[in-house]
Amino acid sequence: MTGWRHSSSGTPREGPLYRAAAPAKINLTLTVLGPPRPDGYHELRGVFARLALADDLTVRTSGTSPTRSGDMLRMRPGSAGVRTGDDLALQAAEALRSWAGRPLPRLALAMRKRIPVAAGLAGGSSDAATALRLARRAWGLDVGEDELAAIALTLGSDVPFFLGPSPIALVGGRGEKVAPLPADGVAGTGVLLVSGEGKPSTAGVFVAHDAEVRRKRRRGAQTCEARRAALPAAASALAATERLVALLEGDASPARLVELAPALHDANDLYPAATRVTPGLAELRERVEQVLARPALFSGAGPTFFVLYPSPEEARDALRTLRAGLGRAGGAVRPPRLIATAIAAD
Ligand code: C5P
Numbered sequence: 001m002t003g004w005r006h007s008s009s010g011t012p013r014e015g016p017l018y019r020a021a022a023p024a025k026i027n028l029t030l031t032v033l034g035p036p037r038p039d040g041y042h043e044l045r046g047v048f049a050r051l052a053l054a055d056d057l058t059v060r061t062s063g064t065s066p067t068r069s070g071d072m073l074r075m076r077p078g079s080a081g082v083r084t085g086d087d088l089a090l091q092a093a094e095a096l097r098s099w100a101g102r103p104l105p106r107l108a109l110a111m112r113k114r115i116p117v118a119a120g121l122a123g124g125s126s127d128a129a130t131a132l133r134l135a136r137r138a139w140g141l142d143v144g145e146d147e148l149a150a151i152a153l154t155l156g157s158d159v160p161f162f163l164g165p166s167p168i169a170l171v172g173g174r175g176e177k178v179a180p181l182p183a184d185g186v187a188g189t190g191v192l193l194v195s196g197e198g199k200p201s202t203a204g205v206f207v208a209h210d211a212e213v214r215r216k217r218r219r220g221a222q223t224c225e226a227r228r229a230a231l232p233a234a235a236s237a238l239a240a241t242e243r244l245v246a247l248l249e250g251d252a253s254p255a256r257l258v259e260l261a262p263a264l265h266d267a268n269d270l271y272p273a274a275t276r277v278t279p280g281l282a283e284l285r286e287r288v289e290q291v292l293a294r295p296a297l298f299s300g301a302g303p304t305f306f307v308l309y310p311s312p313e314e315a316r317d318a319l320r321t322l323r324a325g326l327g328r329a330g331g332a333v334r335p336p337r338l339i340a341t342a343i344a345a346d
Contacts, residue, residue, distance in 0.1 A: 014060050014061065014062050014063075014108075015060050015061035015062075015105070015138055016060060016138075017058055017059075017060045018058065018059050018060065018134045018137050018138055019056065019057065019058045019059075019134075020056075020057055020130050020133060020134055021054035021055070021056060021057075021130070022054055022055040022056070022057050022115075022123070022126040022127045022129065022130035022131075022162070023050040023051050023052070023053065023054040023126055023162070023167070023344050024050070024051040024053045024054065024115040024121040024122065024123055024126065024193075024341075025048050025049060025050050025051065025121060025122045025126065025158070025161065025162070025299075026048070026049055026051065026121065026191065026193075026297075026299040026300075026304075026306050027046050027047070027048055027268060027298075027299050027300050028046070028047040028048070028049055028168075028244055028264055028267070028297070029046045029047045029237055029240050029241040029244060029264060029267040029268065030044065030045075030046035030237065030267070030268045030269055030270060030300070031044065031045045031046055031237040031238050031241065031267075031269050032044060032206075032209060032269040032270065033045055035210060035213070036206070036210060037174075041157065041174040042174065042206060043172070043173065043174065044157075044171065044172065044173070044174065044175065045170070045171070045172050045238065045241060046170075046171055046237075046241060046268075047168065047169070047170055047171070047181065047241055047244050047245065047248075048161050048168070048169055048171050049167060049168045049183075049186075049343050049344070050126075050162070050167035050168070050343070050344040051121075051191060051341050051342065051343060051344055052312075052341045052342045052343075052344050052345075053114060053115060053121075053193070053339060053341035054114060054115070054126075054344075055111055055112060055113050055114055055115050055123060055126065055127055055130075056076075056111065056112040056114075057089065057109065057110070057111050057127060057130045057131060057134060058109070058110045058111075058134075059093075059107055059108070059109050059110075059131065059134035059135055059137075059138045060107070060108055060138055061104075061105040061106065061107060061108075061138050061139065062105065062106050062107065062108035063105055063106045070106045071090055071093045071094065071097075071106055071107040071108075071109065072106070072107070072108050072109065073087050073089060073090050073109045073110070073111065074108070074109070074110045074111070075110075075111055075112075075113065076110060076111060076112040076113075087111075087124070087127070088124040088125065088127055088128040088131075088155055088156065088159075089109055089111065089124075089127040089128055089130070089131035090109065090131075091128065091155055092127075092128040092129070092131040092132045092135065092151075092152075092155055092159075093107050093109065093131055093135045095132075095151050095154055095155060096132055096135050096136065096139070096141065096143070096151060099141075099143060099147070099151055100139065100141055100143075104139050105139070107135055107138060107139075109131060109134075111127065116193075116195050116304070116337055116339070118199035119193075119195045119199065119303065119304045119337075120195075120199070120299045120300035120301055120302045120303060120304045121193070121195075121299060121300070121304055122158040122161075122162075122300065124156075125155070125156045125158035125159045125161075125162060126158075126162045128152070128155045128156065128159050128162075129152055129159050129160075129161075129162030129163050130162070132148055132151060132152060132155075132159075132163070133148070133163070136148065145163070148163060149163055149176065149178075153174075153175070153176045156175075157174045157175030157176075158175055158300075159175075160175055160176050160178050161175065161178050163178075164178040164180055165180050166180035166181060166182070166183050167183045167187070167343065167344040167345070167346060168180075168181045168182075168183040168186070168248060168343070169181055170241070170245060181245065181248045181249070182248050182249060182252065183248070183343070183344075183345075184252075184345075185248065185251070185252025185253055185256075186248065186252050186253070186254055186256075186257045186343055187342075187343055187344065187345035187346075188254060188311065188312065188342050188343065188345065189254035189257050189258070189308055189309070189310070189311075189342060189343040190254070190308065190309030190310060190311050190312045190313070190314050190315030190316075190318075190340065190341075190342055191306050191307070191308060191309070191312075191315055191340070191341050191342055191343060192292075192306065192307040192309065192315045192318050192319055192322065192338065192339075192340050193304055193305075193306050193337075193338065193339040193340075193341065194284070194288050194296065194304065194305045194306070194307070194322070194336050194337075194338055195303060195304040195305075195336055195337040195338075195339075196278070196280060196281055196284045196302070196303035196304070196305075196336050197280065197303065197334065197336070198278055198279065198280070198303060199302070199303060200274065200277040200278050200301065200302065200303075202300070202301045204277050205270050205273050205274050205277060205301035205302070206270070206273070206301075208273035208274075208276050208277050209269065209270055209272075209273035211273075212272055212273055212276070236266055236267065237266070237267040237268065237269050240263050240264050240266075240267035241267065243260060243263055244260060244263075244264065247260055254308075254309075254310045254311065254343075255310045257308060258308045258309060258310050261294065261295045261297065261307075261308045262295050264295070264297050265295045265297060267297075268297070268298040268299070268300075270298075270300070270301050270302075271298045271302075274298070274301055274302040274303070278302055278303050281302060281303055284303075284305070284336060285298075285305055287326055288305060288307065288322065288326070290325075291321065291322055291325035291326055292307055292318055292321065292322060292325075294307050294308075294318075295307070311342075312340060312341070312342040315340040315341070315342070316340040318340070319338050319339075319340045322338060323335075323338060
C-alpha cells in the first residue's frame with residue numbers, strides 16, 4: 001500500500017498496518033419466529049456458517065491530526081460494485097469513534113472485495129465486523145467483546161455473528177444472540193454459490209413475508225385444510241435446525257452435512273417471499289437443481305443459492321458442469337455468478 005506513508009515534512013505519520021479477512025456467510029437454516037416486533041425487526045432462529053470466500057481488509061491510523069471523522073476507504077483493483085462513501089466498514093469506524101468519545105487519528109482502510117455485493121452473503125456486514133476489530137487494534141481502544149458486539153448490532157443484524165468465536169453458530173434474537181456451534185467436523189465442506197440477478201431489499205423481503213403469513217392466516221380461517229397449511233411454515237425450518245444442530249454436536253463430517261441437504265431445502269422461511277419480489281429466482285433454482293441433481297439451498301433474503309459438496313474440489317467440478325449446463329437462466333440478462341468455496345475452518 002502506498003500514498004499514506006509520510007507527512008509532507010517526512011515525519012512518519014502512520015501507525016502499523018493491521019490486516020484481516022472478512023468472510024462471507026450462508027444461512028444453512030433461517031426461521032422467522034413471528035410478526036415484526038415493535039421496533040420493526042423480526043425474531044429469528046437459524047444456523048449461520050462463515051465461508052472461505054472472504055474480502056481482505058487493512059487498517060492503519062493515518063495522520064496525527066485529531067478529527068472527528070475523515071476516515072478513508074480505498075478499494076483495491078478488482079473490487080467492483082462498492083460505493084466507498086457509504087460503505088458499512090467506514091460506518092463501523094465511525095461508530096467506534098463515537099463510542100470512544102474523544103479525538104482519534106484518522107483511519108485509512110483498504111479493501112479487496114471478493115464477496116459479490118448485494119447477494120445475500122452478508123459481505124458488507126462482515127466487512128463492518130472486521131473493520132471494528134481492526135480499528136479497535138489500530139486505535140488501541142479498550143473495548144470489550146460485549147461492547148463491540150453491541151456496537152456491531154447498531155450497524156446491522158448480521159454483524160454480531162461475524163464477531164463470534166466459531167465459524168458456525170445458532171443465531172437468535174434479531175441477530176445479536178450468537179451461540180457458537182462445533183464447526184471442525186464440517187470445515188472444508190464444498191460450497192457452490194449461485195447468485196441470481198437483482199437484490200431485493202432485505203426489508204422488502206421481510207415485508208413480503210409478513211404479507212404472505214397474513215394471507216395464509218386469512219385463508220386458514222376459512223377451511224380446516226387451509227388452517228393446517230397456515231400453521232407456522234416455521235415448523236419445518238425449526239425441525240431442520242434441530243437436526244442440523246444435532247449433527248454438528250454429534251459425529252459431523254462434510255459427507256454427513258451433504259446428506260442432510262435435502263432436509264435443509266425448505267429451511268429458509270424468507271424464500272417464498274423472496275420469489276415474490278425477485279423475478280427469475282424460482283426458475284433459477286429449478287435449472288440449478290436440474291443440471292446438478294442436488295438441492296439448491298437459499299441464503300438470507302437472496303438472491304444466492306448454494307449447493308453443498310463433500311469437498312471444495314467437487315464444488316469446483318460442479319461449477320464447470322453448471323456453467324456448461326445453465327447458460328442463461330430464468331430470463332436473466334446475464335448468466336448467474338458462480339463461485340466455488342468451502343465452509344470456513346475458523
Ligand atoms: O439489520 P439490518 O439493517 O441488516 O436489517 C435490514 C432490514 O431487514 C431491517 O430494516 C428490517 O426491515 C429487516 N430485518 C428484520 N428482522 C431482522 C433483521 C432484519 O425485520 N432480524
